[in-house]
Each structure stands twice: as structure tokens, then as C-alpha cells.
Amino acid sequence: MEKAEDRRNSEKEIIRRCTAGDRQAFRELVNLFQGRVFSLLYRLVRRREDVEDLAQEVFLKVHVSLGSYDGRSPFGTWLGRITINHAYDYLRRQRTRQNVGSGPSIEEVFQSSEIPSSGTSADQIPVDKQLALKDLVGKLLERAPAKERILLTLKEMEGFSIREISELLDLKPATVKVQLLRARRRMLEDFRRLVGKRR
Amino acid sequence: MRCRDFEHRYTELWESGQMPEDLASHLRGCSECRRYQALEGALKLGTEFARQDSPPEPSGAFWPRLNARIESESGVLGIEEIWEGIGRKIIWATGMASMVLALGLVLPNGSQPEADQVQLEAEAHLYETFAYEYESNFILESALAEGEEIVGFRVSPATLEGDLP
Numbered sequence: 001m002e003k004a005e006d007r008r009n010s011e012k013e014i015i016r017r018c019t020a021g022d023r024q025a026f027r028e029l030v031n032l033f034q035g036r037v038f039s040l041l042y043r044l045v046r047r048r049e050d051v052e053d054l055a056q057e058v059f060l061k062v063h064v065s066l067g068s069y070d071g072r073s074p075f076g077t078w079l080g081r082i083t084i085n086h087a088y089d090y091l092r093r094q095r096t097r098q099n100v101g102s103g104p105s106i107e108e109v110f111q112s113s114e115i116p117s118s119g120t121s122a123d124q125i126p127v128d129k130q131l132a133l134k135d136l137v138g139k140l141l142e143r144a145p146a147k148e149r150i151l152l153t154l155k156e157m158e159g160f161s162i163r164e165i166s167e168l169l170d171l172k173p174a175t176v177k178v179q180l181l182r183a184r185r186r187m188l189e190d191f192r193r194l195v196g197k198r199r
Numbered sequence: 200m201r202c203r204d205f206e207h208r209y210t211e212l213w214e215s216g217q218m219p220e221d222l223a224s225h226l227r228g229c230s231e232c233r234r235y236q237a238l239e240g241a242l243k244l245g246t247e248f249a250r251q252d253s254p255p256e257p258s259g260a261f262w263p264r265l266n267a268r269i270e271s272e273s274g275v276l277g278i279e280e281i282w283e284g285i286g287r288k289i290i291w292a293t294g295m296a297s298m299v300l301a302l303g304l305v306l307p308n309g310s311q312p313e314a315d316q317v318q319l320e321a322e323a324h325l326y327e328t329f330a331y332e333y334e335s336n337f338i339l340e341s342a343l344a345e346g347e348e349i350v351g352f353r354v355s356p357a358t359l360e361g362d363l364p
Contacts, residue, residue, distance in 0.1 A: 023269075030261075
């Protein structure tokens with residue numbers, strides 16, 4: 001508890017120095033949060049080669065708008081919002097350019113995967129099938145609308161709680177729950193259509 | 200229980216993983232819903248594997264490149280800020296003009312008598328001027344008729360022929 005308080009105070013101090021124009025303090029801030037930004041961006045956009053460029057743009061935005069950070073929410077939440085918004089814009093641009101589905105198609109990925117019987121645990125699945133299942137989930141996420149993809153990623157991949165997601169997306173917890181349920185159903189429906197095609 | 204109801208309720212149990220007896224009973228007798236359950240299980244496993252996938256690390260050039268971009272963009276931002284400032288002033292001026300216009304539309308009821316008074320005074324002054332001019336012209340005409348010489352006084356025919364409004 002005390003450690004969390006210390007961390008928050010240390011963050012506040014770094015942010016205060018940043019807003020006073022201290023570049024070294026901004027470097028400290030980047031070092032402190034770059035891991036989280038990289039992880040979030042990678043899970044959201046699923047393009048390893050684009051993550052670093054996107055992270056650069058996120059931190060540029062942070063640098064420009066740090067003065068508007070009022071400290072009402074934790075800095076990590078504020079930064080998370082900027083990161084998610086940036087990823088959302090990127091995903092929408094990608095969709096407009098119809099770049100989704102680069103690499104093997106979902107059908108190709110699905111051909112190499114195998115649906116394990118229910119109750120199978122992760123360690124019972126051979127490594128090649130694990131990779132195939134992981135790619136399959138990635139492809140299903142890519143096909144989902146950007147908002148649902150973000151919700152599912154935050155919950156399932158990043159392990160955020162409903163309350164944390166509601167703070168990040170500025171939504172009511174009940175809304176997050178409903179949208180998450182809808183997103184899961186849609187993803188399962190998409191998966192079932194794919195299975196139906198193969199059978 | 201219909202399969203559709205099963206699917207709806209089953210997805211709601213995504214996180215808890217506990218199945219009520221009525222769902223379990225439907226599942227035992229329905230191969231299609233068992234397939235649905237297997238698909239959901241596959242998705243959960245795939246998600247678990249994807250979660251283990253480690254994100255890329257920032258390269259050694261990450262901070263130097265970011266720092267250089269901050270340096271270069273701070274100049275651009277200066278210009279942007281100037282434009283932003285000009286934009287703000289235009290918006291402010293437009294807002295003020297709109298407010299004055301709006302006040303002008305709202306306030307006439309209150310200042311109408313005053314405006315009427317000013318207009319009446321102006322009209323009275325106009326009549327006075329014309330009357331004076333008319334009288335002057337009459338005197339002038341009379342003088343001319345009587346052959347008096349008036350030096351430096353020019354009277355246009357229009358003025359002489361003009362009527363009072």
C-alpha cells in the first residue's frame with residue numbers, strides 16, 4: 001500500500017518536472033511506462049513491426065498534452081486512454097485501407113488448427129497446435145469491429161477488470177459488461193460460421 | 200431449453216465457468232451445443248496462448264529517436280500555436296460580434312422611445328432647414344426681382360424650384 005503511494009508520489013514529481021520542461025524527467029517517464037505502452041499496443045494492433053512507431057506517436061502526444069493532465073485519474077490510466085485512442089485510430093485506418101488480413105487468411109490459419117475437445121487443458125495441446133490456436137484467435141480479433149477488439153483485448157489479453165476498463169474507456173461498468181458479452185458472442189458466432197464452412 | 204437460450208446463457212458464464220444444472224442437462228442431450236461449448240473452449244485456450252506471447256521490447260534507438268522528434272516538432276508546434284492563437288482571436292471576435300448583434304435584437308424594445316425621439320428631432324431639424332432655405336430663396340427672389348445686386352451669393356434653380364418635403 002505504502003509502495004503504491006510512494007510510486008504515485010514519485011510519478012507526480014516526475015510529471016511536475018516534465019511540465020516544467022525538464023527533458024530528462026520526460027525520459028524517466030518514458031522509461032517507466034514504455035513497457036506498458038508497448039504491451040498494450042502490441043495486443044491491440046497485433047503488428048510487431050508497427051508497435052515501436054505507434055509508441056513513438058503515443059509518447060509525442062503525451063509530451064504535447066502533459067500540461068492538460070489534471071491528476072484526477074492515475075497517470076497510467078490517462079496514458080492508457082491516449083494509447084487506446086491512438087490504437088483505435090490506427091485500427092480504423094487499417095480497416096479503411098483494407099489491410100486487415102495481411103498474412104495468411106483466417107481460413108488458412110483455421111486449416112492448420114484443431115478444435116480440442118472441451119475440457120482439454122493448455123498443456124495437453126502440442127506446441128504447433130498452440131500456435132495455430134493463438135493465430136486463430138488473432139485472426140478472429142482482427143475481423144471484429146475495432147471497439148469490440150479493444151474491449152476483448154483489454155479483458156482477455158491484458159487482464160484488466162471491468163472497473164479498470166470502464167475507467168480507461170470512460171464507460172459505465174454495466175455498459176462494459178454488456179458490450180463485452182456481445183463481443184464474445186459475435187466472435188463465437190464468427191468462429192462457428194468458419195467451422196460450418198469447413199465441415 | 201432451446202439451443203439459442205443455451206448459447207446466450209452459456210456465454211454469460213464465460214468467466215465463472217460454472218454451469219447450472221439446467222444448462223448441463225441440455226448439454227448432455229444436444230450435440231450441437233456440445234460443439235458450441237468446444238468452440239468456446241478453443242477460443243479460451245487460443246486467448247491463453249496469445250496472452251503468453253510477449254510484446255516487442257523498445258529498441259535502443261527508441262529514446263534518441265523520440266527525443267529528436269520532440270526537438271524537431273517543437274518548432275512546428277510553435278507555428279501551430281501561433282495559428283491556434285490567431286484562430287482563437289477570430290473565434291473570440293466572431294463571438295463578440297454575434298453577442299452584440301444578439302443584444303441589438305433583444306434590446307430595441309427598451310430603447311425604442313429614445314430612438315424615436317432622436318428621429319423626431321432629426322426630422323424637425325430638417326424641416327427647419329428647409330423652411331429657412333425657402334424663406335431665404337423667397338427673399339432672394341424678391342430682391343432679384345427688384346434688381347438688387349447680391350454679391351457672392353449663388354442660388355441653384357433646383358433650390359429655387361424645390362418644394363418642402
